[in-house]
Amino acid sequence: MNIRSAEFVVGAVGRGDLPADGLPEVALAGRSNVGKSSLINRLVQRRSLARTSSTPGKTQQLNYYRVDNAAYLVDLPGYGFVRGGLELRLTLGRLVQGYLESLTELRAIVQLIDARHGPTELDLAMIAWLKEHPKPSLLVFTKVDKLSRQQWLRRQHELTAAGTLAGLAYLPFSAVTGEGRDEALEWIYQECGVQSPANGKS
Ligand SMILES: Nc1nc2c(ncn2[C@@H]2O[C@H](COP(=O)(O)OP(=O)(O)OP(=O)(O)O)[C@@H](O)[C@H]2O)c(=O)[nH]1
Ligand SMILES: [Mg+2]
Incomplete structure (x- = not known):
């Protein structure tokens, strides 16, 4: 499944920065x-479209990436650690919460867990x-390459049991x-209601 285009559009720090072209967002x-x-x-x-780092708290804005001119992936600031201290963390919390709860083009949320x-x-x-939120959500368990198959099965079992x-x-x-x-x-x-290229033309 190939992506034809992907570009960084904006790092939003306030509501006024959000794109207004109406494309669906995840x-x-x-x-x-x-x-x-x-x-x-x-x-x-792409190796480095979104900036990654081993230093936590690198992403401190709502970073919008447009994919195939059809949808946005929105990279939210990570919670639990923000460089710049409590005040910034609270501000970001408000920005993220305001975004997640507002009537944007947000269609779904992908929640990542290590x-x-x-x-x-x-x-x-x-x-x-x-689970309370009306929008569809997907849990993605990251870095599974660091687990053996056995460990992943055990983790899955624990989470299911809980x-x-x-x-x-x-x-x-x-x-x-x-x-x-x-x-x-x-x-x-x-x-997002986008037809994937794998399924033919779009
Ligand atoms: N082994 C392994 N390492 C990963 C994987 N995904 C991310 N990493 C590493 O984990 C670190 C953090 O990755 P990022 O993608 O920057 O994490 P982030 O959630 O964007 O972090 P913030 O922007 O700080 O919120 C980097 O050193 C990555 O190389 C993965 O699937 N496997
Ligand atoms: Mg990041």
């Missing part, structure tokens, strides 16, 4: 360093919020190997 949420920017790069098959560590308290709060995954779509993902890439992209395209 937001990527998750704690800092979970792999949101890496997932975007893998989805669009497959190695399982959900943090903030992840669980976010999952609870997603009821965490109940009623939610989820998949394992690796930005390194590309596992889960096609499935994630297909899910996103479907929620």
